[in-house]
Amino acid sequence: MEKFEVIVVGAGLAGLSAAYALAREGVEAVVIERGDYPGAKNVTGGRLYTRPLQNFLPELWRETPFERPVTNEIITLLSPDKSVTLRFRSEEFARLPAHSHTVLRGTLDRWLAKKAEEKGAMLVTKNRVDDLLKKDGKVVGVLAAGEELGADVVIVCDGALSLMAEKAGLRSPGSPRDYAVGFKEIIELPSQTIDDRFGLKPEEGVANLFLGDLTKGRFGGGFLYTNRSSLSLGLVIRIKDLAEGNPPKEAPLFLDEFKERPEIAPLIAGGETVEYSAHLISEAGYAGLIRPFADGLLVAGDAAGFSLNVGLTVRGMEFAIASGVIAAQAVKQAREKKDFSATSLSVYQNMLADSFVLKDLKTFQHAPDFLDNPRLFQHYPQMAGDLLQNLFTVGPEPRQKFSTAVWEKVTWTETWEILKDLQKGLKI
Ligand SMILES: Cc1cc2nc3c(=O)[nH]c(=O)nc-3n(C[C@H](O)[C@H](O)[C@H](O)COP(=O)(O)OP(=O)(O)OC[C@H]3O[C@@H](n4cnc5c(N)ncnc54)[C@H](O)[C@@H]3O)c2cc1C
Structure with missing residues (x-):
């Protein structure tokens, strides 16, 4: 059986950050991704808060392919025939480095994968990890495309529904109350048109969140982010509410109707939809966290439940990046001791607790209620x-x-x- 020091499952932001941070320290890491390329299967609304990441991969943030800095925050409340909008503009948000940027995952994830590969990490795409290999209860590798691959540690970064964390016995199948499904389109428009329609200078951007009639009273909301020459438009609805909604309605119809609203239609007029995607997002917050370590195994990013919706802000990407880096640091410590047991790897939990990841999730633990x-x-x-x-x-x-x-x-x-x-x- 071929053996590596670390196998990372999933080349999203968590997996790629872990691989980059491991390779930077000279640790052998292979990332296995089921998609055709990193970013192919990854969905986000589109805004990354960069300030919490100042101490995580600091060398990268100056050259990251961001779209626009978010200088304008807009909240819109929708009723069937009316809307109320609050627009907040801040000189502080306009100063560089900006506090948050819009991003496109197809671009961002591919760029981060290249950076990880340049440091020495290996990336295998179009390969799905089907199972974990265990020996005496300890994870010793993975089964991917019918091949057994060994590892001292497997870092599970396979996203919100993490089958691998389930197979490791760390999480049970999710409840429809704890997950929402998001639908998103990327709509291309010339950047000048975006500037004109949103009243922006070229280096300014908008994050617009919507609440109300677009989900027809169901738990959820909408988003519109300005990229350089496209808009990310979408909405999120809790699965329980979709299932119980009366009258029942097919989920993608909500986005179609949202696009026809007078608040949205003129903003996207003449644009071409170049990408359509749907993805799950955890809404459980702190209560949905799992134990993110076991013998020979760590769990990072959405797979560990690290995402937080407090209404005004939706965060998951910077938790994914930070937890990936922290997982790499935990592996490094375990490697120095040559001990990859759960006890040794539990340092990951302590490091997370000292970071903004668990601190912010705990601070906002009542948000889901x-x-x-x-x-x-x-x-x-x-x-x-x-x-x-x-x-x-x-x-x-x-x-x-x-x-x-x-x-x-x-x-x-x-x-x-x-x-x-x-x-x-x-x-x-
Ligand atoms: C609609 C929507 C809007 C959002 N808006 C925002 C936002 O504005 N800001 C923000 O910060 N966060 C937002 N989030 C959350 C954010 O996108 C996630 O927290 C983030 O993508 C998590 O990254 P990750 O690397 O943990 O998981 P993912 O990006 O989901 O990556 C998991 C990877 O694992 C791969 N994979 C899965 N199973 C296997 C397998 N068995 N074998 C091999 N590969 C596998 C997948 O193909 C994927 O590439 C949003 C999410 C959604 C759905």
């Missing part, structure tokens, strides 16, 4: 639209006071419900 509230996805967007319509309307009759208009909408019962929701929100 707060978001598990249908009022956020229908009632509040509707109420905001109705209230503003009332305040902006001057009709034939004499006007009522603004405060009277507000109290008509925000009754005592309503105030009580808002306070209850706020109380949950204040735990975040």
Whole structure:
């Protein structure tokens, strides 16, 4: 049986970061990816927060093929016939290095794979890992394309549904409550057209999140990110809500309808859809974390549950990169001791706990509870639209006071419900 020091399963950002960091330290690493090339099967909305990554692969961030820095944050609440938009622009966000950038995975993952290969990592594409090899309960390699390959450590980075972590006995099959499915199109447009439509200078970008009628009251939301010469447009809906939705509706139809909204249609007019993708995303947050180590095995990125949706921010990519690097550091320590047992590899858990990965997931552990509230996805967007319509309307009759208009909408019962929701929100 051919044997390597480390086998990494999956060439997403977690797997490639682990491979890069291992190869940089002179550790033999082979990455096995089922897709035709890194990035082929990877989906993200499109924004990477780079500041948390300053201490992870710092030599790379200056030459990374980012799309645009995000200088404008936009939140849009949609009701069936109205929308309310809040646009935030910040000079600080416009200063380099920017706090976050839009990215395209087809470009980013291929670039990172090249960097890892230049450091000496091996990449095998179009090969699926089908199983873990175990000896006396310890993981000793993988079965890929009918071939047995040995390793001191296997780093599992196979994404949100991680079959390998399941095979290692570290996670059980996910519940529809804990996962959402995302649909996304990349729509090409000339960069000048994007600048004009979004009111941007060439080195500026927009991240627009949407909440409300686009998911028809179901848990989820939409996103639109400006790239250099394309837009990433998509939406995410929790699987449980898709399954239980009444009336039932085929998931891709939500994106079709979203594209027809008057808030979206003019922004994408004349654009060509060059990529369509769908992917799962974990919504469980801290409660969905697994033990990310076993004898001869580490788990990083989405496979370990490292993703966090707090409504205003959606994060997974920088957790994937950081956990991949930390996994490599843990392997290096275990290698120095020549001990790849679970006890030795448990240093990974401690290092994660000291990093922003577990700290941020813990800080926002109540976010999934707060978001598990249908009022956020229908009632509040509707109420905001109705209230503003009332305040902006001057009709034939004499006007009522603004405060009277507000109290008509925000009754005592309503105030009580808002306070209850706020109380949950204040735990975040
Ligand atoms: C719609 C959507 C929007 C999102 N928006 C954002 C955002 O704006 N910002 C953000 O930070 N995060 C976002 N996320 C989350 C982010 O994309 C993920 O957290 C990130 O991609 C995780 O990287 P990863 O390397 O862990 O997993 P992945 O990128 O999923 O990589 C896993 C890799 O493993 C491979 N693989 C799987 N099984 C096998 C096997 N058996 N053998 C070989 N290879 C295998 C896959 O082909 C894939 O290449 C979003 C996710 C979705 C779905």
